[in-house]
Amino acid sequence: MKALGVAALLLAGLAHAETPRIAVTAANERGVERAFATLSRTLPQELGELPDPDDDALHFLLVSSPDATQESLEALTLDARGRPLDVQVNLRTEATTCPEGVAPELVCRRTPALRLVADELERRHPALERRSLRAELGGRLRLSSAGRRLLELPITGPHGKPSLQARLRVLVLRAHPGGAPAVGGSEAGARQVMERELATASGVWAQCGVELTGTPMVVDPPRGQLVAVGCGAGLPASGGTVSVAQGAKRAQVQTRPGESPLSVAWRLADALGGAAPVFENQRSAAEAVASADLWLRGAASSRTVVSTDPSLPVCVTELNLGDGLSHFGDGDAFVGTPEERALLRAFDDADPSTVEVFVVPRFERSERIGESFIVAPGSSLTSAVVLDRSAIAAGARSFALSHELGHVFLAMPGHPDDFGVDQSWSLMDADVAEPSIFGPRRLSLADCARALTEAGPNALVPVLRPPAKAAR
Ligand SMILES: [Zn+2]
CATH class of the missing domain: 2.60.40 (Immunoglobulin-like)
Structure with missing residues (x-):
């Protein structure tokens, strides 16, 4: 009975x-x-x-x-x-x-x-x-x-459990300072479009008892430069100097043989007065040691960065959204491209438990509409999603935001169909474009359980947390 x-x-x-x-x-x-x-x-x-x-x-x-x-x-x-x-x-x-x-x-x-x-x-x-x-x-x-x-x-949520909240920072970028936002035509339009996207994604994640919160904002592209120490080489220093000069200001460090790129980056930041944040990159497949990034805020005019260390090249990247964001391939998936890192570093809030959602005008190559950076050992690019305007223009039925958040919440870089398990109804299926009721919009109990393990209140980085007490 x-x-x-x-x-x-x-x-x-x-x-x-x-x-x-x-x-x-x-x-x-x-x-x-x-x-x-x-x-x-x-x-x-x-x-x-x-x-x-x-x-x-x-x-x-x-x-x-x-x-x-x-x-x-x-x-x-x-x-x-x-x-x-x-x-x-x-x-x-x-x-x-x-x-x-x-x-x-x-x-x-x-x-x-x-x-x-x-x-x-x-x-x-x-x-x-x-x-x-x-x-x-x-x-x-x-x-x-x-x-x-x-x-x-x-x-x-599943099994009668109370809901959890994911706090998002939704940043819609303008292509140029003061220019039109990536979506919505105007600042008010952009906020409206992204509020609708959030509501749609929140509806999808409600299957797992997850509510998405966040107030969309329109922002200018960041002014500054990403200085990658050890870029492309993936080797320790062998001895030389790395210097940064801007106008009359000059910072220089002597590198020591065997020194890691991260150590050089820290010393360079110190020499610059400590104002430049430093980030260790995840080692890519081809590198012996991880490179490190410094984010230098402000106008780049007349700034020069030079390295005389033969095994420690230094690369400078400025974000240019006008020509599309260059995006990662398989080899640099956790490292991100320098341009992606410039974007993520510039808006870093040092809190991996909030999820940054960037909306950019477009990616460099048009087949990509969204990507995600997930919590991974050694990666300092965590809990972020980048979408382009076509992911949003595809409307509520493409579920690009829900899908990319799925990579973050499930800590899962791949898709079930990558392994030959075709689940065309699953949100995490790679073919996110099917717009009908048969399309990828469903989360299984196993997906929800995995999200709770990987991102729930007891996870290493608790992205999904009980709602704030003062809410409503
Ligand atoms: Zn995906």
């Missing part, structure tokens, strides 16, 4: 009460009783073969005396602030066999399995329209009959 607990006990003595009474419980398609509701994560049965029953869709089971009216049954969702979000009026019920333990004079009816979905595409699909409801994490699902509340369930 696992499917009917409290309701059966309540009703055992109610069959002859004066007012007809209804007891209601909710259960999923496996018959497991639920005191909470979760967002849908599977491709529904109506649209094809399902390997497993839908664990998230909920039937309401109504147990009553035969004369109890069950007319005008209504399912309503409320958003996280308690405002009505969606409704199914005149919800039909069908007669069903009562579970064990229900008094024989009572009758049982049940509603269709209701799916809670985050967007209109799923909500309005003709095959699913009558049993789908828009819903929001932190909201509620309420069943009423003739204006009387029968049951209300909180909308939670």
